[in-house]
Amino acid sequence: xxxxxxxxxxxxxxxxxxxxxxxxxxxxxxxxxxxxxxxxxxxxxxxxxxxxxxxxxxxxxxxxxxxxxxxxxxxxxxxxxxxxxxxxxxxxxxxxxxxxxxxxxxxxxxxxxxxxxxxxxxxxxxxxxxxxxxxxxxxxxxxxxxxxxxxxxxxxxxxxxxxxxxxxxxxxxxxxxxxxxxxxxxxxxxxxxxxxxxxxxxxxxxxxxxxxxxxxxxxx
Amino acid sequence: xxxxxxxxxxxxxxxxxxxxxxxxxxxxxxxxxxxxxxxxxxxxxxxxxxxxxxxxxxxxxxxxxxxxxxxxxxxxxxxxxxxxxxxxxxxxxxxxxxxxxxxxxxxxxxxxxxxxxxxxxxxxxxxxxxxxxxxxxxxxxxxxxxxxxxxxxxxxxxxxxxxxxxxxxxxxxxxxxxxxxxxxxxxxxxxxxxxxxxxxxxxxxxxxxxxxxxxxxxxxxxxxxxxxxxxxxxxxxxxxxxxxxxxxxxxxxxx
Numbered sequence: 001x002x003x004x005x006x007x008x009x010x011x012x013x014x015x016x017x018x019x020x021x022x023x024x025x026x027x028x029x030x031x032x033x034x035x036x037x038x039x040x041x042x043x044x045x046x047x048x049x050x051x052x053x054x055x056x057x058x059x060x061x062x063x064x065x066x067x068x069x070x071x072x073x074x075x076x077x078x079x080x081x082x083x084x085x086x087x088x089x090x091x092x093x094x095x096x097x098x099x100x101x102x103x104x105x106x107x108x109x110x111x112x113x114x115x116x117x118x119x120x121x122x123x124x125x126x127x128x129x130x131x132x133x134x135x136x137x138x139x140x141x142x143x144x145x146x147x148x149x150x151x152x153x154x155x156x157x158x159x160x161x162x163x164x165x166x167x168x169x170x171x172x173x174x175x176x177x178x179x180x181x182x183x184x185x186x187x188x189x190x191x192x193x194x195x196x197x198x199x200x201x202x203x204x205x206x207x208x209x210x211x212x213x214x215x216x217x218x219x220x
Numbered sequence: 221x222x223x224x225x226x227x228x229x230x231x232x233x234x235x236x237x238x239x240x241x242x243x244x245x246x247x248x249x250x251x252x253x254x255x256x257x258x259x260x261x262x263x264x265x266x267x268x269x270x271x272x273x274x275x276x277x278x279x280x281x282x283x284x285x286x287x288x289x290x291x292x293x294x295x296x297x298x299x300x301x302x303x304x305x306x307x308x309x310x311x312x313x314x315x316x317x318x319x320x321x322x323x324x325x326x327x328x329x330x331x332x333x334x335x336x337x338x339x340x341x342x343x344x345x346x347x348x349x350x351x352x353x354x355x356x357x358x359x360x361x362x363x364x365x366x367x368x369x370x371x372x373x374x375x376x377x378x379x380x381x382x383x384x385x386x387x388x389x390x391x392x393x394x395x396x397x398x399x400x401x402x403x404x405x406x407x408x409x410x411x412x413x414x415x416x417x418x419x420x421x422x423x424x425x426x427x428x429x430x431x432x433x434x435x436x437x438x439x440x441x442x443x444x445x446x447x448x449x450x451x452x453x454x455x456x457x458x459x460x461x462x463x464x465x466x467x468x469x470x471x472x473x474x475x
Contacts (some may be wrong), residue, residue: 043355121272122319126333126385127309128303136336141323219322 009179010191016172017039017195019089023161024199027096028154034097036106040134042109053105060102066163069095079121092164096157108165111146112138114156151207158199172196221387223248223420224269228290229263229278238264240444242278246389249418253431253452256441257467260422265441266391270302270311270421282307283388309337312382316394318374318413320366324355326377327362330384338385345384352380356410372403376410383414390414392423428471430454 038056041049062069072095077085086094115138122135164175176192179185222357223424224246231239239261246252258377265272269280270381271287273298279289286302321329330349336342338375340348353359356376368373375395382390392411396404408430415421425431431438431452438455440448441464448455 042344118315118317118319119467122321123309124272124305125270125308125313125315126381127305127337128333129305132336136332137321141321146321214303216325217365 006187006191009183009188012179013172013175013188013191014196016170016175017199019164019169019171020195020199022089022162023096023164023169024157026093027100027157030093030097031100031104034101035108036139038101039108039112042105043112045211057102057105060099061106065095065099066166066188067162068099069167086168086169088164091167092161092169094162096160100153100157100159103147104150106148106200107153109144110149111142114145115141120198141219147207147211147214151204151211154207155200155202158203162196209212222228223249223283224248224281224422226265226269227278227281228294229265229268229280230275230276231261231268232276234467238444239268239275241443242444242446244439244446246420246422248388248420250436251415251419251421252423252437252439253435254424254439255426255428255431255442255455255467256447260441261391261444262441263359266313266393266422266424268393270308270313271298271422272313274298282310301304309385310388312385312387312390312393313393314375314378314382314390314395318366318371318378318398320374320378320381322366325363325365326358326369329366329377329381331383333382349380349384352383353377355383356380357406370403371399375407376397379414381406381411389420392421392425394424394426396425396427426471428456428468442467442468 006083038053042053044050069092073086073088073091076084119137119141120133123137128136161171162173164171165177168174172192172195176188222245224244226242226244228313229242229244230237241263241397242265244265251386254265256262261424264273268275269282275288277294278296280287280296284301285307287307291297291368299307321332327346327349330352331342331345334345334348353362356379358373358376358380361369361373361377361429366377369377369428379390379395394430395411396407399407399420404427408427409431411421411423412434423431423435433452435452437449438452438464439446440455440459440461447463448459454460455464456468
C-alpha cells in the first residue's frame with residue numbers, strides 16, 4: 001500500500017466530504033428555525049397544537065433515523081404512486097431537517113423553560129409585549145442554556161450524515177465503502193474515520209467558542 | 221385626585237380565596253404602606269394593580285382609566301391586553317427578587333423599556349438612565365452585569381429601571397425582604413429620597429419603622445381583607461384592632 005495509493009483514495013473519499021457538509025449545514029440551517037417555532041408552539045396556550053407537536057416529536061425521536069430515511073426515499077414514492085419522490089440528496093435533507101427539528105424542539109423548549117417567571121413579570125411590568133419579551137429578554141438568555149446540548153446534537157449530526165449512504169447518497173462513508181469493497185482494504189475506513197474525527201473536532205471547538213461568548217454574564 | 225382606585229377586589233387561586241373584597245384608593249403624591257402577616261394578600265393586591273394577576277371580581281382604574289370593570293354578575297372584565305399593558309406601564313414595579321435582566325448591563329437594563337417600548341431615542345434614554353443611576357448612587361456600575369452586584373445594588377438598579385419609564389406610581393413588593401440585613405438601609409434610603417420628591421408609592425413591607433416614618437397612610441391586611449386604613453401613628457401607637465396589636469407585638473418581640 002504505497003503513498004500514492006493512499007493519496008488517491010483520500011482524494012476520492014474527500015469528494016464525499018462536500019456532500020457530508022452539505023447535509024450538515026442544510027439540516028442545521030432549517031432545523032434550528034423549525035425547532036424554535038415548534039418549541040414556542042409547545043409553550044403556547046394552544047392545547048391542540050401541543051398535541052400535534054407532541055406526536056411529531058414522539059414519532060421522529062421514537063423511530064430510527066435510518067428507517068425514516070428509507071421511508072422517505074423508498075416508501076413515499078411507493079405509497080403515493082410516485083407523486084412524491086425525492087432525489088437521494090433531497091430525501092436526506094428533508095428527513096434530517098424533520099428529524100433534527102424534533103430533537104431541537106425539545107432542547108429549545110427546555111432552554112426556554114430555564115428562564116424564570118420573574119423575568120416575564122419584570123418585562124411585563126415595564127410594558128413589554130409578549131413578543132418583545134420573547135425576542136429581547138427570554139430567547140437571548142435561553143441561548144446560553146441551549147448551547148451545550150445543541151453542541152451535542154451537532155456532533156451527533158456530523159456522524160448521522162453517514163446514514164444517508166443507505167439511500168445511495170455519495171457522502172464520505174459511501175465512497176469509503178466503495179473503495180473498501182473494490183480493493184479489499186480497510187485503509188479507506190480509517191481515512192473516513194479520520195475525516196469524521198476532524199469534522200467533529202471543528203464542531204466541538206466552534207461550540208466551545210460560542211459558549212465562551214455567552215459566558216460574559218452569570219445568572220445568580 | 222385619586223390616581224389608583226380599586227373596588228371590591230376578589231381573587232381566588234384555585235379554591236384559595238386570597239382577596240375577599242378589597243377597596244383601595246390612593247391619591248397622587250400619597251405614600252401608602254401595606255403591612256400584615258404573610259399570606260394576608262398584600263402582594264396579590266399589588267400584583268392585581270399592574271395586571272401581573274387578574275382579578276376575579278371587582279374593578280381597577282388607574283388615573284381615571286379602568287383596566288377592569290365588573291359586569292352584571294360582578295365578575296371582572298378586562299380591557300384588551302394591549303390597552304391594559306399601556307395603562308399599566310404608568311406603574312413602576314420593584315420586586316422582592318429584583319428580576320433584573322442578567323444578560324444586559326446595568327445601563328442596558330435601564331434603557332431596555334424606554335427604547336423598545338416607548339421608542340425613546342437610544343442616546344436620550346442613556347442620558348436619562350445615567351441620571352437615574354446617579355440618583356441611586358451607582359453611576360460607576362453602569363457597565364457591570366447584575367450578577368456582579370450585591371443584592372442591595374441590584375435592588376437600587378431595579379428601582380432606577382422602573383423609574384426610567386417615568387411612572388406615575390411606584391409599586392414596591394417587599395423590596396428589602398430578600399436582602400441581607402446590612403444591605404437593607406441603602407435600599408430604604410433610596411426609597412426615602414423618592415418619597416421626598418412626592419412620588420406616589422404603594423409599598424408592601426415588613427419594615428415597620430420604615431413604614432411608620434415614610435407613609436402618609438398605613439393599610440393593615442389580614443386574611444384577604446383590609447382591617448385598618450389609617451395614618452401611621454394611629455396604626456402603630458394606638459391600634460384599635462386586636463389583630464393589629466397581636467401582629468405588631470410579634471414583630472417587635474422578634475426584633
